Amino acid sequence: MHMHSELLFANDIFYAAFVTGDFRAMDAIWAVRHPVSCIHPGAGTLEGREEVMESWAHILTSGDTEGFHCMDARAHVCGETGWITCFEVLGEGALIATNIFVLENGDWKIAHHQAAATKARPEEPESASKAN
Amino acid sequence: MHMHSELLFANDIFYAAFVTGDFRAMDAIWAVRHPVSCIHPGAGTLEGREEVMESWAHILTSGDTEGFHCMDARAHVCGETGWITCFEVLGEGALIATNIFVLENGDWKIAHHQAAATKARPEEPESASKAN
Numbered sequence: 001m002h003m004h005s006e007l008l009f010a011n012d013i014f015y016a017a018f019v020t021g022d023f024r025a026m027d028a029i030w031a032v033r034h035p036v037s038c039i040h041p042g043a044g045t046l047e048g049r050e051e052v053m054e055s056w057a058h059i060l061t062s063g064d065t066e067g068f069h070c071m072d073a074r075a076h077v078c079g080e081t082g083w084i085t086c087f088e089v090l091g092e093g094a095l096i097a098t099n100i101f102v103l104e105n106g107d108w109k110i111a112h113h114q115a116a117a118t119k120a121r122p123e124e125p126e127s128a129s130k131a132n
Numbered sequence: 133m134h135m136h137s138e139l140l141f142a143n144d145i146f147y148a149a150f151v152t153g154d155f156r157a158m159d160a161i162w163a164v165r166h167p168v169s170c171i172h173p174g175a176g177t178l179e180g181r182e183e184v185m186e187s188w189a190h191i192l193t194s195g196d197t198e199g200f201h202c203m204d205a206r207a208h209v210c211g212e213t214g215w216i217t218c219f220e221v222l223g224e225g226a227l228i229a230t231n232i233f234v235l236e237n238g239d240w241k242i243a244h245h246q247a248a249a250t251k252a253r254p255e256e257p258e259s260a261s262k263a264n
C-alpha cells in the first residue's frame with residue numbers, strides 16, 4: 001500500500017510538470033538508469049532519453065497542456081517496477097494513459113508513457129485514486 | 133540480450149493467440165500472480181484478470197483479429213519486468229501498443245496491454261525486431 005501511494009505521488013509529479021509546462025521538473029521525473037520510451041497520441045514510439053525529452057521540450061513550450069488534469073489514477077506495483085493507468089481530462093475530452101515507473105535510488109521515475117484518445121470517461125471524483 | 137529475446141518471444145506468443153483467436157493460449161500468456169489491466173482502443177481501463185480475460189473472450193470470438201500482425205517490436209527490460217512497444221498492422225491501418233510483461237516462474241507473462249490508433253507506420257521490415 002505504501003509503494004502504491006508513492007507510485008501515485010510520482011504520477012502526480014509527472015502531471016504537475018506536464019500541466020505547468022515545467023521542463024526541469026519533467027526532466028527530473030524521467031528515469032536515467034533504465035530504458036526510456038514514449039508514445040504520444042497518434043504518434044509512433046520515441047526511443048531513448050534524448051528523443052523522449054526532446055518531445056517534452058516541444059510539448060511543454062507549446063502551451064497546449066494548460067487546464068488538463070489527471071483523473072482516476074490506478075497504481076499497479078510489481079517489485080521495483082510499476083504502472084499507472086489514468087485519464088488525462090481537458091474539458092469534455094479525454095485521453096487515456098499508461099505510465100510505467102521504475103525505482104531509481106528509492107524514487108519512482110517514469111520510464112514509459114503512452115497516451116491515446118478514448119471514448120471512455122473517468123468513473124470517479126477527481127480527488128479519488130485507487131490502488132490495485 | 134537473452135532476456136530481450138525471451139521478452140520478444142512472449143510478445144510473439146501473445147500476438148499468435150490474438151491473431152488465431154486462441155483463447156486458451158491467450159489465457160495462458162496473461163499473468164496470474166501479478167496485477168493485470170488492459171486498455172483496448174478507444175476504451176477505458178479494464179482492471180483485474182477476470183475483467184481482462186472476459187474482454188479477450190469477446191474479442192477472440194468476434195473473428196475480427198484475423199490478418200493483422202505485429203511489427204517493429206522493441207523490448208525494454210527492467211529486472212523481472214519489461215515492456216514492448218509495437219505496431220499492430222491490418223492492411224493500410226495500424227494501432228500502436230504498449231505491452232507490459234512480468235516474470236512468473238521464469239516465464240514472461242503479460243500484465244498490461246494498451247493499444248490505440250496511430251498515424252505512424254512501422255519503419256522496419258516485418259521480420260525485424262529491435263532490443264533496446
